[in-house]
């Protein structure tokens with residue numbers, strides 16, 4: 001069959017709206033009609049050419065929600081009509097990592113996913129010019145896409161696609177980093193570097209678990225009002241205090257350092273500042289931001305000798321098929337807020353505007369509705 005899709009033909013170029021071929025689901029696979037998709041900074045990162053796994057031409061997008069339209073042979077947990085959220089971190093429940101219960105980084109299909117193909121090594125997308133590759137196993141910038149069964153979370157049918165798509169990455173990453181990765185305790189002091197689509201969800205996660213001081217750091221002063229609404233208690237603008245004075249500013253606000261810090265930008269200088277503004281003896285710093293190929297982090301090892309801990313997290317440590325339906329329930333029960341973070345909604349043919357708004361600092365999340 002055919003599907004409309006925003007194709008990334010090459011790094012650094014705008015996406016192009018095309019009608020392309022999509023093959024039906026093979027064994028263990030599912031055809032999904034995507035109803036809505038968020039545009040995450042990671043899509044922009046890969047489109048920029050900085051991602052060593054960036055393959056072109058490809059259909060980007062990994063923050064979607066939609067409806068199962070067809071299942072391949074052997075699929076047992078999903079049927080046509082089910083509502084689903086695609087998972088760039090699948091949950092096979094059988095690999096060494098899933099069985100260990102120590103990490104969410106399921107390895108069942110990671111190798112082929114990074115090569116832009118399905119687990120059997122082929123792509124379901126093509127056009128007159130040849131193969132079009134998948135992206136992060138999701139490709140939600142297509143109206144129809146194919147995913148492995150293990151990469152779909154089944155969610156309740158009354159949840160709105162144009163809001164819960166954000167749970168496919170940003171919401172789960174931010175809140176999950178607080179709950180699953182850092183395990184922030186009530187009364188902890190928290191500092192969040194970068195108050196965009198991820199950082200604001202870290203802030204709402206910190207408020208949920210009862211953090212005391214929640215300090216936000218961003219160079220965009222327009223982020224302050226939204227962050228305060230989500231629970232930020234103190235704002236540090238590096239351009240106001242001095243870009244080299246941010247660690248001191250956080251130490252001053254927290255009697256020596258935050259219990260937990262989160263880097264939500266993808267900037268290795270900020271990663272160092274986040275680590276060094278964690279409290280001596282026990283402070284933990286969690287890297288969420290994705291830094292480009294070739295970038296490296298540095299600090300004086302004394303920072304770790306004196307008890308600070310450096311960690312990272314992918315998809316907020318969430319096990320998607322298990323945790324994502326629960327987060328959809330939290331949204332539907334009013335326990336978490338999503339609506340006001342979705343600052344822009346637009347049709348697929350305006351998707352390049354979503355990237356422009358992100359780069360201009362004018363959007364938190366843009367959502368494409370099919």
Ligand code: NAD
Pocket residue numbers: 040041042045169170173193194195196197198199217218219220223238264265266267270287288289290291313314315316358361364
């Ligand atoms: P975003 O563009 O919405 O937000 C980035 C924020 O950082 C903006 O508010 C911007 O003003 C701020 N910022 C930029 N430079 C800064 C600086 N020098 N000092 C302080 N603030 C600065 O991006 P997003 O969608 O929130 O994504 C954030 C990062 O998280 C990206 O690197 C993305 O790739 C990554 N990410 C990682 C995961 C994961 O699983 N680890 C998941 C999603 C996104």
Ligand code: AHE
Pocket residue numbers: 040042043051052053054089105110169290291292293314315
């Ligand atoms: N190909 C990239 C990887 C970037 C990366 O770290 N991705 C995160 C998710 S970002 C979602 O917005 C992730 O899940 N990482 C774990 C994994 O297995 O990819 C690069 O830079 O190499």
Ligand code: ZN
Pocket residue numbers: 040041042043062063169170
């Ligand atoms: Zn993302």
